[in-house]
Amino acid sequence: MKRLFPCVLLGACLSLSACGEQISPEEQERRDAEAVAAVKRANAAIPPLEEVVPEPILYPDLEQHDLYGLACSYAPGTSLATRVVTRETDAFVKVNGELLRFAADPGSRELPGNTRSLYNGRAYSLRLEIEGEGAPVAEGSGTTRYSGTVHLRDRWNRTVYTGTGTADCGA
Template structure:
């Protein structure tokens, strides 16, 4: 659509019978370039997403077992995020999406990271509160998860229980 606007403007300029001076042509080119920049800088409407629980078949298909932190919103026990040393996983619209760990980000328990990047989204994790341990060797914390789109807008934020361990 942007190209259609540019072509229409170009056709309108070409159809003018009046000759333009170099200064006038340069000014029109500058204005046209500015309109194109504004159109390209426009972000699409914000679309919020809600991560789905990562179920056992998802975990099995993506080999999500071992040392990791699992984030579950509120009082739910269904993990929405599984974060490991090198990657993290979230399920959106039925697809399990893999994020790569940002090696320069802060290290969290179970060698997980505070920032993970994907093709369409980025994932930020924060662990708050006190640690409580269970008899199986897992540690539980309170945590927050932010999912951002490619324009760095928050499209999901959730807080809940974080379980870290093997």
């Protein structure tokens, strides 16, 4: 124990003397460059892919956000539960109980109902495809049913959801 104490004391003294050590401007520049490179590597790291499953947009959501009028409603597979509502200037998708709003990309291709093929949001982008000529849902309803596909992408442009089903467009 008596031998251990002087060694610890000597180590502490050497550590303290190193604190006051002056480094050259070149060495400081090298250390700063290493620190900047480490921060850039950390910021460039892409997190793991998290898949998203849009939830049905229900009547209370439609009423609360006034989602009536000319629009297209996308439902996956054979489901009639709307997962995406697109309009001329915006689109909506419900994720984790929150209705997310997307802005239309005015330079993207125009789809039926004055909607667009691309919408951008804070955390995701939404790409839409409509195939075929469509068929009236019901005589005199003013709504046309198409085959449609929805692609939801994260901010790194990775697809986190794809759904193919129907797109009902009209008032």
